[in-house]
Amino acid sequence: xxxxITHVILTPGVDGEGQIxxxxxxxxxxxxxxxxxxxxxxxxxxxAADETIDGTGRLCMPGxxxxxxxxxxxxxxxxxADLTLDDWLHKAIFPLEKQWDEGLIRTATDLGCMxxxxxxxxxxxxxxxxxxxxxxxxxxxxMRALLGHGIVDFDESCADMVEGVAMAEKWNRxxxxxxxFSLAPHSExxxxxxxxxxxxxxxxxxxxxxxxxxxxxxFDLQGCLKRRGVTPPAYLEQMGILxxxxxxxxxxxxxxxxxEIFRKHGVTIAHNPVSNLKLASGIAPIAKMxxxxxxxxxxxxxxxSNNNLNLWEELKLMPMLxxxxxxxxxxxxxxxxxxxxxxxxxxxxxYDRLGLLRQGYxxxxxLLDLNTPQMTPRTDLExxxxxxxxxxxxxxxxxxxxxxxxxxxxxxxDPADLLRRAQAGALEMRRRLANA
Amino acid sequence: xxxxITHVILTPGVDGEGQIxxxxxxxxxxxxxxxxxxxxxxxxxxxAADETIDGTGRLCMPGxxxxxxxxxxxxxxxxxADLTLDDWLHKAIFPLEKQWDEGLIRTATDLGCMxxxxxxxxxxxxxxxxxxxxxxxxxxxxMRALLGHGIVDFDESCADMVEGVAMAEKWNRxxxxxxxFSLAPHSExxxxxxxxxxxxxxxxxxxxxxxxxxxxxxFDLQGCLKRRGVTPPAYLEQMGILxxxxxxxxxxxxxxxxxEIFRKHGVTIAHNPVSNLKLASGIAPIAKMxxxxxxxxxxxxxxxSNNNLNLWEELKLMPMLxxxxxxxxxxxxxxxxxxxxxxxxxxxxxYDRLGLLRQGYxxxxxLLDLNTPQMTPRTDLExxxxxxxxxxxxxxxxxxxxxxxxxxxxxxxDPADLLRRAQAGALEMRRRLANA
Numbered sequence: 001x002x003x004x005i006t007h008v009i010l011t012p013g014v015d016g017e018g019q020i021x022x023x024x025x026x027x028x029x030x031x032x033x034x035x036x037x038x039x040x041x042x043x044x045x046x047x048a049a050d051e052t053i054d055g056t057g058r059l060c061m062p063g064x065x066x067x068x069x070x071x072x073x074x075x076x077x078x079x080x081a082d083l084t085l086d087d088w089l090h091k092a093i094f095p096l097e098k099q100w101d102e103g104l105i106r107t108a109t110d111l112g113c114m115x116x117x118x119x120x121x122x123x124x125x126x127x128x129x130x131x132x133x134x135x136x137x138x139x140x141x142x143m144r145a146l147l148g149h150g151i152v153d154f155d156e157s158c159a160d161m162v163e164g165v166a167m168a169e170k171w172n173r174x175x176x177x178x179x180x181f182s183l184a185p186h187s188e189x190x191x192x193x194x195x196x197x198x199x200x201x202x203x204x205x206x207x208x209x210x211x212x213x214x215x216x217x218x219f220d221l222q223g224c225l226k227r228r229g230v231t232p233p234a235y236l237e238q239m240g241i242l243x244x245x246x247x248x249x250x251x252x253x254x255x256x257x258x259x260e261i262f263r264k265h266g267v268t269i270a271h272n273p274v275s276n277l278k279l280a281s282g283i284a285p286i287a288k289m290x291x292x293x294x295x296x297x298x299x300x301x302x303x304x305s306n307n308n309l310n311l312w313e314e315l316k317l318m319p320m321l322x323x324x325x326x327x328x329x330x331x332x333x334x335x336x337x338x339x340x341x342x343x344x345x346x347x348x349x350x351y352d353r354l355g356l357l358r359q360g361y362x363x364x365x366x367l368l369d370l371n372t373p374q375m376t377p378r379t380d381l382e383x384x385x386x387x388x389x390x391x392x393x394x395x396x397x398x399x400x401x402x403x404x405x406x407x408x409x410x411x412x413x414d415p416a417d418l419l420r421r422a423q424a425g426a427l428e429m430r431r432r433l434a435n436a
Numbered sequence: 437x438x439x440x441i442t443h444v445i446l447t448p449g450v451d452g453e454g455q456i457x458x459x460x461x462x463x464x465x466x467x468x469x470x471x472x473x474x475x476x477x478x479x480x481x482x483x484a485a486d487e488t489i490d491g492t493g494r495l496c497m498p499g500x501x502x503x504x505x506x507x508x509x510x511x512x513x514x515x516x517a518d519l520t521l522d523d524w525l526h527k528a529i530f531p532l533e534k535q536w537d538e539g540l541i542r543t544a545t546d547l548g549c550m551x552x553x554x555x556x557x558x559x560x561x562x563x564x565x566x567x568x569x570x571x572x573x574x575x576x577x578x579m580r581a582l583l584g585h586g587i588v589d590f591d592e593s594c595a596d597m598v599e600g601v602a603m604a605e606k607w608n609r610x611x612x613x614x615x616x617f618s619l620a621p622h623s624e625x626x627x628x629x630x631x632x633x634x635x636x637x638x639x640x641x642x643x644x645x646x647x648x649x650x651x652x653x654x655f656d657l658q659g660c661l662k663r664r665g666v667t668p669p670a671y672l673e674q675m676g677i678l679x680x681x682x683x684x685x686x687x688x689x690x691x692x693x694x695x696e697i698f699r700k701h702g703v704t705i706a707h708n709p710v711s712n713l714k715l716a717s718g719i720a721p722i723a724k725m726x727x728x729x730x731x732x733x734x735x736x737x738x739x740x741s742n743n744n745l746n747l748w749e750e751l752k753l754m755p756m757l758x759x760x761x762x763x764x765x766x767x768x769x770x771x772x773x774x775x776x777x778x779x780x781x782x783x784x785x786x787y788d789r790l791g792l793l794r795q796g797y798x799x800x801x802x803l804l805d806l807n808t809p810q811m812t813p814r815t816d817l818e819x820x821x822x823x824x825x826x827x828x829x830x831x832x833x834x835x836x837x838x839x840x841x842x843x844x845x846x847x848x849x850d851p852a853d854l855l856r857r858a859q860a861g862a863l864e865m866r867r868r869l870a871n872a
Contacts, residue, residue, distance in 0.1 A: 077812075078819030082755075084765055115809035218763075277760030278823065307823035308810040313752070319518075324713030327654075330518055373551035374744040376513075376855050377862030383514030387714065387743035392828030419812050426813030 008055025013356040016339035033401035038357040063122025063364040065345030068249040068270035068299025072108035076304040099432040105130040119391030122364040127184040148184025153195040187213040200240035209245040216250035233258040268295040268348035275301030287322040287331040297344040310391040367396035444491025449792040452775035469837035474793040499558025499800040501781030504685040504706035504735025508544035512740040535868040541566040555827030558800040563620040584620025589631040623649040636676035645681040652686035669694040704731040704784035711737030723758040723767040733780040746827040803832035
């Protein structure tokens with residue numbers, strides 16, 4: 001399939017420095033799953049396309065990358081809202097999570113993917129259970145994902161890890177390299193040192209990235225200090241975890257030494273500002289982390305702590321929250337924010353040619369409708385993009401060269417049927433819990 | 437005109453206590469500009485309607501009320517983003533604001549109203565210049581507004597106030613009571629004591645509400661302490677301002693005594709969480725204010741410090757921000773949040789029968805599409821409404837019994853023409869500034 005997008009305003013994305021570049025009257029050519037050209041129309045080479053899309057009044061940009069979520073938690077939307085974290089987990093979330101089966105996981109995963117595609121997310125990094133069923137679902141719905149089988153281990157059996165390794169061996173780099181696997185030990189607090197050491201060795205040996213929660217709450221930090229005598233980053237460094245590429249979710253309760261450890265090892269911090277506020281976990285010192293040249297990317301976290309998968313909310317909140325808490329409006333630029341939502345996540349997922357619209361890069365892109373009141377006037381497109389745009393402005397989402405969403409229609413999902421099955425499935429989980 | 441909405445899920449709204457109520461399979465009857473019935477379909481009286489709207493899969497709720505904005509600032513969208521407040525005002529905003537004329541103000545006001553209607557806001561409280569032209573614009577586009585002619589007075593001439601009083605005399609309670617006027621002294625820092633005293637006396641005499649900025653930044657607070665020897669709330673109390681109904685925007689830098697002064701006088705705090713973060717002003721202690729039983733309502737502030745007029749962003753941010761900064765997830769309930777975005781604003785604007793969907797109340801209401809991934813599953817509609825819903829889920833907006841927006845169409849505005857004129861007008865202002 002060869003697709004040509006003409007007369008579009010293009011931002012090829014940005015690596016985090018300077019300003020976000022925009023090219024008026026641009027053309028994008030997609031050959032198979034790769035960008036063949038992205039630049040001014042007047043310089044575009046001839047391209048025989050199967051389909052030409054008129055991009056007039058649209059912005060073409062890299063698809064968003066959600067670097068930390070638990071996709072099937074769509075079925076737990078709004079569960080335990082406004083509870084303390086302990087009550088939220090033990091009284092609301094965990095009892096419901098015992099009611100999952102593979103069929104429910106598939107529907108809940110598709111529901112999350114439908115929402116992500118509608119709001120312009122093309123890739124996500126996930127940690128959950130029934131991960132094999134999730135991989136099959138993502139294979140069929142066409143998204144790009146780094147999946148991790150959640151490893152929780154209080155008994156030193158390491159059973160979850162054995163399963164996670166088997167899934168990684170089966171799925172890693174399959175589906176035209178759309179699906180990859182990480183190793184995903186839940187957190188310091190939910191694992192034994194033996195397990196953590198084993199994950200570190202196995203990840204290094206298999207060349208897999210590691211996905212883990214780090215210092216989400218003060219409770220996490222205090223627990224680690226008590227159990228290990230050091231902060232979570234120092235503990236993970238000691239155990240060899242940081243010798244592999246690591247995606248560390250949250251990183252809210254960080255001191256300067258923690259920031260330096262993560263900078264030194266090139267850990268990518270998956271920042272989840274909505275979830276951290278909603279669960280009353282706190283506010284990660286992102287401005288300081290960026291200044292220290294840490295790698296920062298954005299995530300929604302699971303729906304139950306967000307309460308949606310619209311990454312545009314994080315795009316606006318990340319810079320605003322740092323300005324409002326440091327009382328310095330100059331911290332965290334639009335370029336840093338866009339990079340955190342695109343290319344920083346791509347690199348953390350292990351893709352060297354993803355997250356920017358350049359020749360030879362993977363064709364994961366979105367079109368944004370600019371003919372809306374909130375995007376008018378267009379005198380500073382950079383600020384409009386970060387602070388005014390709505391997820392609903394996305395009118396086309398392409399992953400791996402294939403259009404998966406366009407103007408309310410999905411090419412791999414049946415929305416009416418999916419929403420009906422999702423509602424029924426979520427009720428079924430609650431029925432099972434009531435009868436348990 | 438008699439309109440009937442059938443088979444809808446209804447929330448009549450809430451005064452801030454308890455939980456948000458929902459009625460499945462409800463009916464709403466609108467006779468002229470008033471609600472004739474809002475309740476279960478099975479109990480609905482016979483109603484001969486001119487139009488019947490099928491509300492299946494929709495939520496019917498009170499229209500949102502934006503209690504603090506400067507609507508024409510749509511033309512200043514993204515201006516001076518990421519600057520310090522002083523640079524933002526003096527280098528970016530003020531020079532452009534000198535380029536306004538009546539024609540530009542009309543277009544900029546319509547652009548803001550288009551955005552508000554599209555995202556379900558039915559009423560707004562405003563303070564700006566060229567307020568006569570704004571009133572004419574709102575008269576024609578059908579929204580409900582409390583307008584205040586901004587009074588700035590460094591020279592004791594009180595010229596702005598004379599104009600503001602004349603406009604109030606001309607416009608107050610016109611257009612079927614859709615348009616009202618306040619007196620709007622900008623802030624303690626931008627006015628003389630003589631002016632403030634005069635506003636206090638005139639407001640009392642004319643029975644007008646007062647709209648004023650209070651303690652937005654630490655700079656405001658420190659300036660007032662230096663100039664008047666007391667905090668802004670104490671100063672306004674001394675000067676008699678608080679003897680009239682007052683809408684006080686921001687209230688970020690408040691101590692316990694300030695909170696008590698505003699509680700005692702029944703001042704409504706117009707909280708603008710997005711603007712306060714974006715301009716690095718700080719975070720208002722809303723959880724504490726609500727606990728002290730202060731009146732709290734929501735606003736966007738002007739577009740230049742937001743950067744849009746989608747009040748749903750404030751609806752989600754208000755409770756989240758308090759949870760994240762107090763580290764207590766139980767503070768600020770969905771009911772308190774919905775009340776802040778509806779009935780609290782209605783009362784502050786002086787309307788006793790607005791902001792709830794009850795018999796005899798004004799027919800300002802919206803329909804929300806629930807058949808979206810982000811609103812599925814529907815197991816806890818209260819949390820979905822506050823934390824998952826998007827402004828773009830609004831599919832119908834009715835003000836004073838008239839449908840002004842429905843499924844992408846506006847009944848009093850021509851979107852394509854308006855967006856074109858807005859882009860041209862905003863460029864014209866920048867051309868004038870460059871040539872000045």
